[in-house]
Amino acid sequence: MRAFTLSFALTLSFMLTLSFMPPLTAAAANEPDPKAEIARAEAFVTDLSVQAIDLLRYAENDLEREEGFTELLAEKANMRRIARFTLGQYVRKVSKEDFATFQDLLDQMIVKVYANRLKDYSDERVIVGKARNKKRNFIVDSKIEFANGRDPISIDWWLVREKDGRFTLFDVRVLGVWMAQEQRASFSSVLQNNKGDINALLDHLRKQISGSVAAGEADS
Amino acid sequence: MILRRFRSHFIALVLAMSVTACASSNIAGTALDETNDPIEGFNRQMFAVNMTLDRYVLKPVATGYLYVPEPARVSVRNFLDNLSSPVTLANDALQGEWARASVTSARLVINTTVGLFGFFDPAARWGFAQHQEDFGQTLGSYGVGAGPYVYLPILGPSPPRDFLGFAVDSAIDPVSHIFDDEPEKAVGVYMVKGIDSRATNMNIIDEIERTSVDYYASVRSLYRQNRKSRIANGETNLDELPDIDDLDDDFDDE
Numbered sequence: 504m505r506a507f508t509l510s511f512a513l514t515l516s517f518m519l520t521l522s523f524m525p526p527l528t529a530a531a532a533n534e535p536d537p538k539a540e541i542a543r544a545e546a547f548v549t550d551l552s553v554q555a556i557d558l559l560r561y562a563e564n565d566l567e568r569e570e571g572f573t574e575l576l577a578e579k580a581n582m583r584r585i586a587r588f589t590l591g592q593y594v595r596k597v598s599k600e601d602f603a604t605f606q607d608l609l610d611q612m613i614v615k616v617y618a619n620r621l622k623d624y625s626d627e628r629v630i631v632g633k634a635r636n637k638k639r640n641f642i643v644d645s646k647i648e649f650a651n652g653r654d655p656i657s658i659d660w661w662l663v664r665e666k667d668g669r670f671t672l673f674d675v676r677v678l679g680v681w682m683a684q685e686q687r688a689s690f691s692s693v694l695q696n697n698k699g700d701i702n703a704l705l706d707h708l709r710k711q712i713s714g715s716v717a718a719g720e721a722d723s
Numbered sequence: 724m725i726l727r728r729f730r731s732h733f734i735a736l737v738l739a740m741s742v743t744a745c746a747s748s749n750i751a752g753t754a755l756d757e758t759n760d761p762i763e764g765f766n767r768q769m770f771a772v773n774m775t776l777d778r779y780v781l782k783p784v785a786t787g788y789l790y791v792p793e794p795a796r797v798s799v800r801n802f803l804d805n806l807s808s809p810v811t812l813a814n815d816a817l818q819g820e821w822a823r824a825s826v827t828s829a830r831l832v833i834n835t836t837v838g839l840f841g842f843f844d845p846a847a848r849w850g851f852a853q854h855q856e857d858f859g860q861t862l863g864s865y866g867v868g869a870g871p872y873v874y875l876p877i878l879g880p881s882p883p884r885d886f887l888g889f890a891v892d893s894a895i896d897p898v899s900h901i902f903d904d905e906p907e908k909a910v911g912v913y914m915v916k917g918i919d920s921r922a923t924n925m926n927i928i929d930e931i932e933r934t935s936v937d938y939y940a941s942v943r944s945l946y947r948q949n950r951k952s953r954i955a956n957g958e959t960n961l962d963e964l965p966d967i968d969d970l971d972d973d974f975d976d977e
Contacts (some may be wrong), residue, residue: 587970594970616934620927637961644959654853659959663967673967676959679952680945684965688758688944689937696937707936 535668537636544634544641547670548660551579552629552645559621568622572614581663581671582610588673589686593694593701601701608708615712617682626650629658639664640673759871760943766874770939773876777921785921798842800919803898803912804853805834805841810892814856818864823956826851854956859888863954872943880946 554575562568576582586606587594597605624647632644641662646655659676674683690704697703760766788796808831815824830853833846847853862884863869870883881889893899902908921928935941 584967584970588965588967612934619934620930635961637964640961640964640967642959642961642964654847657957661964676952678949679957680948684948685941685944689935689940691758692937692940704936711934711936 540664541634541636541641544636544643544662544670545631547579547662548634548643548645549629549631551575551660551672552631555621556624556627556629559624560626565618568618569614572618573610576610576614576672579672581665581673582606582613584663584671584673585609585613585683588683589690591687591691591694593691593699596699597701601705604705605701605708608705608712611712612708615714630655641670758943759869761871762873766872767939769874769876770942773874773879776877781918781921782925785918785925788918788922789925796919796922799915800923801834801838801844802841803916803919805831805838805844806898806901806912807896810896811854811856813895814858814861814892817858817861818856820856820956823854823856826854855953857885857888858891859885859950860954862888863950869947869950872947874943880942885950 555572558568558571558575562571583606586602586609589609590597590602590605594602627650628648630646630648632646634641634643636642641664643660643662645658645660647658648655656678660672661674661676661681662670663673664670674681676682693704693707694701808827812824812827812831815821815827829851830844830846833849833851834841834844837843837845844853859869867884869885873881873883873886875881875886878886878889898912899906899909902912931941931945932938
């Protein structure tokens with residue numbers, strides 16, 4: 504009887520202890536140190552910008568530069584999240600197949616557009632500043648300093664800490680403009696003006712990638 | 724004389740618009756922010772007008788202007804910026820940004836004297852970097868929303884708050900006072916600024932035009948975002964970032 508009471512009391516106390524303990528999840532066990540996370544975000548941007556400038560500097564031709572950027576983005580950016588964001592409210596309306604096509608075209612377009620826009624920046628230096636975060640979103644500020652004495656340009660990098668703890672790039676802000684937000688605005692406009700038909704947007708992207716969009720030919 | 728009469732009409736117009744802008748600020752400043760383009764059809768037509776003007780007038784002239792040696796172009800830009808810096812100073816003060824106001828004052832004094840009437844910019848090398856403020860930003864800093872998107876010929880993006888800002892800035896700009904009786908010269912100064920700006924940003928403007936799926940919508944987004952950023956003096960407000968967490972909803976379903 505006594506043994507039963509003792510074992511009952513032990514079991515009860517064990518159960519009570521368990522019920523009052525915070526859930527022992529992986530996140531709680533390895534809660535990242537905020538300071539270390541900030542430093543890690545800054546290091547991520549330093550590494551990414553060094554790799555990007557190396558590509559701009561040493562790629563021997565457009566093709567090599569584009570291939571380099573494709574690899575770099577696949578490794579450092581969450582292209583799927585970017586694709587979903589740029590589709591805005593239309594993301595829930597497209598089929599899986601169309602989304603896959605869109606993703607593929609968007610990846611190609613981003614590389615073509617940005618590898619080209621950045622072509623003239625090979626002699627510059629990126630000075631990485633401070634990072635701040637709100638939950639898993641990290642904003643790292645930086646400056647591009649120009650070799651020819653032009654005023655520096657400020658660039659913000661928006662990183663997201665993924666479930667596995669890796670950082671990925673989500674967006675870049677140049678001179679106050681977030682690039683993915685700009686893309687979303689123009690994609691939404693094309694979709695809106697074509698009654699939400701994703702094929703219209705896909706056609707636009709195909710034309711752009713093949714370089715056949717003449718200056719000023721923006722559809723209305 | 725004409726300019727003076729024009730200015731008094733202008734100020735009346737500006738006051739009338741400022742009341743309207745303030746009244747609508749609560750609506751304009753919130754969720755409608757990004758596109759808020761109720762007269763898109765009209766705006767697109769005006770955009771097409773400006774694109775034509777750009778193709779046949781501004782771009783060719785700006786291309787020609789690029790043949791002027793860079794140091795000369797930089798000096799002209801410095802001179803005109805210095806001449807209009809009281810506009811920035813007034814708006815720094817109106818925003819209560821005293822540290823920035825003292826930078827603008829220091830720049831004005833140094834560049835007008837050591838910088839030989841503003842043709843050179845020694846102030847920047849001495850740690851007084853240039854910034855630009857206008858009355859649209861001042862209104863924005865007090866919480867006035869930009870209002871619906873309006874695109875005008877020549878002027879470009881001009882939602883009510885920023886058009887009002889442009890009107891007030893033009894009225895206080897020393898350039899319009901110096902050429903009080905010769906308004907065509909003041910217009911000339913603004914034209915040189917426009918040509919210089921087009922020339923300086925030639926590659927990036929052409930590149931954005933070439934690579935946008937909808938150039939009109941891109942310009943609208945660039946304008947909206949850039950103004951927001953200027954009002955925040957370039958700072959990113961973490962609380963104003965779009966929520967992207969719901970993008971992960973069905974991330975693992977494939």
